[in-house]
Amino acid sequence: MLLMSEENISKNKNENEEEIVVEDEELPVDLNLKKLREKLKKCEEEKREYLAGWQRAKADFINARNEEKEKRVELLKFSNAEIIEDILPVLDSFDLAINNEDWQKLDKTWQEGIKLIYNKFIDTLKKHGVEKIETMNKEFNPEEHESLGEIEVADKGKDGIILEEIRKGYKIHNKLLRPAQVRVGKIRE
Numbered sequence: 001m002l003l004m005s006e007e008n009i010s011k012n013k014n015e016n017e018e019e020i021v022v023e024d025e026e027l028p029v030d031l032n033l034k035k036l037r038e039k040l041k042k043c044e045e046e047k048r049e050y051l052a053g054w055q056r057a058k059a060d061f062i063n064a065r066n067e068e069k070e071k072r073v074e075l076l077k078f079s080n081a082e083i084i085e086d087i088l089p090v091l092d093s094f095d096l097a098i099n100n101e102d103w104q105k106l107d108k109t110w111q112e113g114i115k116l117i118y119n120k121f122i123d124t125l126k127k128h129g130v131e132k133i134e135t136m137n138k139e140f141n142p143e144e145h146e147s148l149g150e151i152e153v154a155d156k157g158k159d160g161i162i163l164e165e166i167r168k169g170y171k172i173h174n175k176l177l178r179p180a181q182v183r184v185g186k187i188r189e
Helices: 006-015 017-024 026-078 081-099 101-105 108-127
Strands: 130-132 145-153 162-167 170-172 175-178 180-187
Touching: 081 101, 081 108, 081 170, 081 175, 108 130, 145 162
Parallel strands: 145 180
Antiparallel strands: 130 170, 162 180, 170 175
């Protein structure tokens, strides 16, 4: 066993003063422990704060990603609307041809062939979410119908009711693509 001189011991005490104080006295140990507990408490609060912030940021990111996905789906849903609007006059021409009085003069085979093409056209539009707006004998709705005039009626039940369809209206995925042009019944006064 090595014995140390008093001079070496006092040097050691000076160099490790805090250590010696902590080891030799009760009070500084309590203070040091108290400081460590406060520091730990502060670290735990910061940890909870950072975790909560991270969780909020993650939730915001997930919500933003979902919103973006919904916007893309919505955009794709209506991306062909402009093309369909350009095609609707062709459909109007089919309607005019089929409802023309000269239609009956055509050979029945031709009539059936044209109707098959027309129905295929309608089915293709339905497949892409396009549907015709119902008008006849329906109440006028300015959100779906465009009034081009009135027809005088004696029956109160026909007041405000669509009596003539001039041009068909269409919706795409329940959103108005083109309003129907109609004439509405108006009671005589």
